[in-house]
Each structure stands twice: as C-alpha cells, then as structure tokens.
Amino acid sequence: MADLILWDATIVDARSSSPQRRMSITMRGGKIAEVCKADHQRPGDEAIDLGGAYVVPGLIDAHIHLGDDPAMMGDLAVPLAMRGEAPHHRELVYFVLANAARAFLRSGITTIRDVGCYDDNAIVLREAIRLGLTEGPSILSCGRIVSATAPGAVLFKSMYEEADGPWQMRQCVRNQLRRGADYIKVMAGGARSVLRENPEPAQLDREEMDALVDEAHRLGVRVAAHAEGLGAVRLAVEAGVDTIEHGLSLHRAPELLELMARKGIVLVPTLSTFHDVAERIADRFEPHLVEQAKRQKEEAYKTLVAARDAGVVIAMGFDSGPPGADALELVRMVEGGLSTHEALRAGTMGSAQALGLTDAGTIEAGRRADLVVLDHNPLDDVAVLTRPADLRAVIRAGRTVAGSL
Ligand SMILES: [Zn+2]
Structure with missing residues (x-):
C-alpha cells in the first residue's frame, strides 16, 4: 500500500x-x-x-547556523538591558528554533547541515524533530566547532571547542561524537568575522589537521573545514577533508581545485555570507571587516566559476538568514555564471554529496x-x-x- x-x-x-x-x-x-x-x-x-x-527534490542547505542570525533570533539576539527590560529567558531560543524549523519546511528545505551553533541547539532541535515534538527538516549537526586556541573562541564561546596538538584533536573529535555530532567541523583557518583573526594562513599545523581527519574518518564521520585563505584551504584539501566551507581563495590555486575534483571534495561557496558582511548587515561589523568582505565577495564569485570549470562538486550553503530564504544562494550562483540547472544541482545532489547522503538529492x-x-x-x-x-x-x-x- x-x-x-x-x-x-x-x-x-x-x-x-x-x-x-x-x-x-x-x-x-x-x-x-x-x-x-x-x-x-x-x-x-x-x-x-x-x-x-x-x-x-527537497532542497538541502549544507551550511547554516541555527539561531545565529539576528533574522532568526529577532529581538532575542539583542540585549535588552539598554531598553530597561529584563533579559529574555534563555529557553525562548527553543521556540525560535521550532519556528525556524517550520520556516525551512515551508520553503522546501527538507535537510539542513548545521555548521556551528551555541549550546548544542542543533542537536536539541534534531532530537525534538525526531521525537515528533515539532516539525522540521532532517538535521545534521557538528556538535561544537573544533578550533585551535584562537581569538574567535572568545566571541563564539559555546559554539567552539578548542584543541591543540594531535592528541587533543583526536580527543576533540571523540568529544563531538559523545555529544551527538553527525560529522566534524574544523576551523582550518581564521574567520572573516573576527577582527583579531587573519583568514589567510592555516590555524592548525599539518600534524594537527592530519590527526583530526584521521580520527574522524577512522570513526566513520566526515569532516567539513572552514577555510577562507589559501594557507587554510591548502592544508584542508591536502589533509583530505570532505567539504571546504567558503574556500573563496581557490581561484588562485587551480591545482587545489583539480585535487578537489579528483578526491570528490565538495565546495560550499556561501556567496550570501559575503553579501551579508559587505552589505546586508555591514553596520554590525568593523569597517576593516566590511572592506575585507567586499574583496572576499569578488573572490568567492571567481572561485564559483573556476570550481565549476574544474569539475568540483558545488553545494548550496546559505550561511545567512532569515531561515527559509536559503534558495537566494542559488539565485546568486546563477548571477555568478552557473546555469539554472547547475544551481539546482548544487541545492540538491551537490549538497547531498557534501553531507555524505546517498539516499537524497x-x-x-x-x-x-x-x-x-x-x-x-x-x-x-x-x-x-x-x-x-x-x-x-x-x-x-x-x-x-x-x-x-
Ligand atoms: Zn558559517
């Protein structure tokens, strides 16, 4: 029947x-x-x-942060002390997440991969949906983002877990699995949204990255690497991660694009996030970061086309808000030179490959x-x-x- x-x-x-x-x-x-x-x-x-x-096919967003975007959190993202109001109850975040989950479904997003959020929110929401407490897409969570000791951890607090040296890397991978993670996310290099980080060089050394990738793969989970600059991208690609997040500098290194195509490493270009820092929410960032994002946006579009031409699998990663507006990333891919079919492929099969899902897309x-x-x-x-x-x-x-x- x-x-x-x-x-x-x-x-x-x-x-x-x-x-x-x-x-x-x-x-x-x-x-x-x-x-x-x-x-x-x-x-x-x-x-x-x-x-x-x-x-x-239902769309798959390979790069979102649950509860990170002000558009998702609304007033909850803003400290209310200045207005004389008592702070919101922290637990309100779960209602916000449930609303976001329904917004994803209404917009045709049936699977999302959370690439870092506070306090294991993505795991909580994943379980709430699994238990039928609320309706939402399938969710994959990285647990906490694995990072070397770095300035970003001061900003992102419970979104990160810091580790240094190969054995701490291995333990940090094990910690995420213990927490309930579906895969591992690592900061191969610094973040463009952190004033005191330089996104260009790698943050981990080779021994650390090799240990992390080895441990994750040995235990049967995939690795997503945040990598913007060439030092970070090179380290991650050579170590054999499964996805490169952002990767905007790749147009400068055709040999790395070739290697990605050969190894089946997926690129998640996240064009929208550069529009955010350069334009949509520029007022929230230091002028230096806004200028940097403008340059990075140009590079990200160059890399999009270079990656397509090199035969690299491309996935849809919105890395922005509000929840449900995700397919805007596909519109931007088309504006950047992909065909509508290539964009649709990114939002479905490309993202399924990024997530390692063989039964979707x-x-x-x-x-x-x-x-x-x-x-x-x-x-x-x-x-x-x-x-x-x-x-x-x-x-x-x-x-x-x-x-x-
Ligand atoms: Zn992100």
Whole structure:
C-alpha cells in the first residue's frame, strides 16, 4: 500500500537538464518506491493528479547556523538591558528554533547541515524533530566547532571547542561524537568575522589537521573545514577533508581545485555570507571587516566559476538568514555564471554529496521521499524556489508538510 502517488508530474532533478514529463512517483515508508512513465499506469483513486506540475527534490542547505542570525533570533539576539527590560529567558531560543524549523519546511528545505551553533541547539532541535515534538527538516549537526586556541573562541564561546596538538584533536573529535555530532567541523583557518583573526594562513599545523581527519574518518564521520585563505584551504584539501566551507581563495590555486575534483571534495561557496558582511548587515561589523568582505565577495564569485570549470562538486550553503530564504544562494550562483540547472544541482545532489547522503538529492526509487511541487519550471527561473507562495506543496518523508496537493 502506497502512502502517496503523484501522477502526471514533471520531474526536474540534477541528473538531466531536460525535464521528464508525464511521470508517476510512488512513495512508501518515507521513501520513493517507484518512478515511472504515467502513461503506463492508470491513476488509482489514491493517486494525486498534478496536471504536469514540476517536482524537484527537497532542497538541502549544507551550511547554516541555527539561531545565529539576528533574522532568526529577532529581538532575542539583542540585549535588552539598554531598553530597561529584563533579559529574555534563555529557553525562548527553543521556540525560535521550532519556528525556524517550520520556516525551512515551508520553503522546501527538507535537510539542513548545521555548521556551528551555541549550546548544542542543533542537536536539541534534531532530537525534538525526531521525537515528533515539532516539525522540521532532517538535521545534521557538528556538535561544537573544533578550533585551535584562537581569538574567535572568545566571541563564539559555546559554539567552539578548542584543541591543540594531535592528541587533543583526536580527543576533540571523540568529544563531538559523545555529544551527538553527525560529522566534524574544523576551523582550518581564521574567520572573516573576527577582527583579531587573519583568514589567510592555516590555524592548525599539518600534524594537527592530519590527526583530526584521521580520527574522524577512522570513526566513520566526515569532516567539513572552514577555510577562507589559501594557507587554510591548502592544508584542508591536502589533509583530505570532505567539504571546504567558503574556500573563496581557490581561484588562485587551480591545482587545489583539480585535487578537489579528483578526491570528490565538495565546495560550499556561501556567496550570501559575503553579501551579508559587505552589505546586508555591514553596520554590525568593523569597517576593516566590511572592506575585507567586499574583496572576499569578488573572490568567492571567481572561485564559483573556476570550481565549476574544474569539475568540483558545488553545494548550496546559505550561511545567512532569515531561515527559509536559503534558495537566494542559488539565485546568486546563477548571477555568478552557473546555469539554472547547475544551481539546482548544487541545492540538491551537490549538497547531498557534501553531507555524505546517498539516499537524497535526486528523484529515484530508494531515495528519501523529500519533494517540492512547483507550478513553474525552476530551470526557467531558479528564483521561484525563493518564493514560498510559488511552492504548491512540500513533501518530507512521503508526507505533505506544507501547502497542499
Ligand atoms: Zn558559517
């Protein structure tokens, strides 16, 4: 007995740039059970006739920070002491997270990878969703970000766990798994948002990075490396991490892009975050950091095209807010020179590869039944994915979680 059958769907996914028309998608037990030509099958009573509407895989955001963006936290992000109000209860953050989780679903984001948040919030939300306490996307969490002793830890507090030397690196990896992490995130170099850090050189030495990657891979989890400058990127790529976060300097090192393509290391370019520091929330940063972000934005767009041309897998990482606006990253990829199909591939299959998910990102039998139904073809204009009103329905694990069919 099928849970849901979509009849006369036009499938658009990463595998082909020409839509497959008049298809039938059968879902069972949260998975896609069968995909076939609608012509060969009569729609039973339980089948929903989509009348040719477009169906794309649920989007996957490979780089978000749960509860970090002021747009997500609203007034909760701002200390209220100046207004004479008592501070908010810290626990309000969980309601904010639950709202964010629903906003992701409404926008067709069915999987997110949290790359660092305060106080294990992502793990708490992941568990709340798993236990059915609230509705939301599938969540992967890194636990705390592994960092060398560095100025960033003063700012980011419980988002970080500091470690120095190869054995502390190994222990720090083990600590994250103990906490409930799904993968490891490491600061290979400094962060552009920290005045006293230089994003160009590596923060870890080779022995430390090798130990971290070895320990994570030995224990069966992947490694995401925050790496902006060339020193950081080179260390991470050569150590064999699984994803490079930001990686804007890569256009200066074609040999590293080649190595990434060969090893299957995914690039998460996070174009939107540079627009944030350079433009959207520039008033929150020191002028030096704003100027730096403007330069980095130019570099990030150069790297986007250079990585595509080198055959590197690209993933969607919004690294911005508000939650649910994530597909803006795909619009920016197209503005930067990718085709709409390449952008859609980044937001689906590319991100699935970044997360190491072999059962997501395309519309095939055996994959998760995470789907978005649209009235317009996203290959004509990828911006339709940024407009919740244009999404007819969002299906997660074979169930309609937003809109209606
Ligand atoms: Zn980030």
